[in-house]
Amino acid sequence: MVNKVKVNLKLNGERFSAEIDPRMLLCDFIRDVAGLTGTHIGCMTGNCGACTVLMNGRTVKSCTILAAQANGSDITTIEGLSKGLELNPIQRAFHKRYAVQCGYCTPGMIITAHYLLSLGKTLSRQEIREHISGNLCRCTGYQNIIDAIEELLRDKGLLR
Amino acid sequence: MAVNTGGEKEVIHQPFEYFAPKTINEALKLLNKYREDAKILAGGQSLVPMMNLGIVSPKYVIDINNIGKLSEIRENKNQITIAPLVRHYEIAESKIIKRAIPMLSEAASHIGDMHIRHRGTIGGAICHADPAADYAPVLAALDAKLEIQSVKRRRIVSARNFFKDAFTTELKPNELLKAIHIQKVGQRTGTAYQKLEFVSGGYAVVGVAALVALDGEGLIEKLVVSVGGVERRPITIVFNGDVLGRKIENATIEEICGAVKDKISEPLSDIHADGEYRRSMAAVYTKRAVLKAANRALGGE
Incomplete structure (x- = not known):
């Protein structure tokens, strides 16, 4: 024991x-x-x-x-990251952009997106790709995920 | 709250005792007591997955993350001292390191992914001694001095002698890596790390660290190249008379790359790349690293 x-x-x-x-x-x-x-x-x-x-x-x-x-x-x-059943802005962006296929990677992707937004740094699409390289989407739905993160950054004036 | 406290379905099969010492002395005493049965847990980015897979099954785990003293980067006039628990992202972002030893930041920023860099440590990476890891050639090229401590003894080992074989270092079972001392590079000296990776943040198929010092006329005064990922331990070449005093030009670069290729006798072959490919790429990446380092020696980026 x-x-x-x-x-x-x-x-x-x-x-x-x-x-x-x-x-x-x-x-x-x-x-x-x-x-x-x-x-x-x-x-x-x-x-x-x-x-x-x-x-x-x-x-x-x-x-x-x-x-x-x-x-x-x-x-x-x-x-x-969210209050009860109410979606937070990141979840809404993922929903709107259909950045979810099977949904398995989604919690990790959203935590990562949340962290990237919290940095307050200006990022390019290429930099978004590099930053989410630690999160695999086996459905390979990356384009929509990157689109969603791009939109969130653009809304904050943080997209290069 | 009533909770499940585990024990029935743990991924790690081998039971172990967990220690979280608050001082280096406490950690050293535990290490001295349990030796081969103990493992030091730093960032855990290799150790914990290896425990999950049952590749490593220590009976005692000594977590050093609560020893505050092991997380500092210190700078004096000639030297930078990095404690072993400094994490990859800190090395990648540190202004001190970026300014004084850019290739070390460069190497750190290419390790794994962002999450791994948040957690993984320089000391853990070095002591794990994966032949395809990024710090080894960089520290060997810099001739970094590794301060090693046991209960009774403190000793200094050059990074050029620290890596003995794949996953094997100079460390004895009761020793802890306490600090990494790196001489700041002088004026007109540039460093660069160039890596071939097949996926972003992947292990180095080839990783080349170069240190180039040029004299006032732009002739090579000092040149060190260290290649990781190609053999079981980094291959370090300190160039001598044949190359010193020459200009950085095609003929010189070709000779340097040729010397690197000649030094590779037992290149690793695996599913990622066969030995001959690694040898060829070692030359290509040596060229890139030397040119970049030379450009930095002249004040460029």
Whole structure:
């Protein structure tokens, strides 16, 4: 029997704590312990980006982080970006541009888009492509996803 | 809130004990106690996926992310010191590093993707010693000094001797990489890193780091080329008399590229590229890196 570890963190703005097996990954903690199933799990090897969340304001892949490592951190998942059933502007843009096919990569894509918008930096279409290179869409629906992010940046005057 | 505390369906099969020391001494003591059974966890961008896949199964995991001292970039007159927990995005964005050693920022900005760069660390990447990783040739070309610490002993190893084989370094099981010291490059000296990758942020099929110093007349005063991704460890060539004192022109570049090709005896062959292709590309990317570094030595971009 191994030791359990205590994890105290902020999850979508609220304090959350649990005692867990140290082997538990942050993505499993979010889904199975906190019950937030909006964060998807794809590859478990840090390749696909379906499990992307914000950790202390920066995007990370939650399958490459032990839940124990998130102790004391501030985690935002897809559920933390909108109020209940109301879509946020990023979700609306994805909806409008049909930037969703099967939807599996969508939470990670939206977290990444949210982070890019929060940077307040001017980006070109090519730079958007580079910035989302950590998020794979196996439907290959990239054009519409990039269109949606482009539109969001244009609305803020941040499209080069 | 009642919660599932895990234990039944963990992706990582091998149970391990988890430690999150707050000081270097505490970490070193744990490492000294558990040695081969322990793994240092830095950014975890290679270690955690390898644990998920069952490739690595440590019994003790020593997470060093809570040791604040290991996250600093310090600069003095002649030298930059980078602590091992400094993350790739910080190295890519650091004004100090961009100004003094542009090729190090260049290499960092090409590692993986944005999310991986947010989390992965320079110390973790070096100690993992993937032959296709980006920092090794850069640090070897710069002759960076790696400060290694165990409970009892501190020693300095040049980056040129640190990488022993694929995924194998000079580090002993009870040692921790504590700092990376890099001499600032002098005046009229340029550095550049040029990488062949098949997907954005992919591992280097070939990654070439070049350091070029020119004298007042634009003749080569110093030239170091280090090639990663091609053999099991970086190949570093410190050029001597044959090339020194010459102008950067086609004949010189051809000779430099020829010397690099000759030095490659056992190129890696895999699904990404066969050995001969890697050898050819090593020459192509050497040319690009040397030209870019020389241009920077003259004050260009």
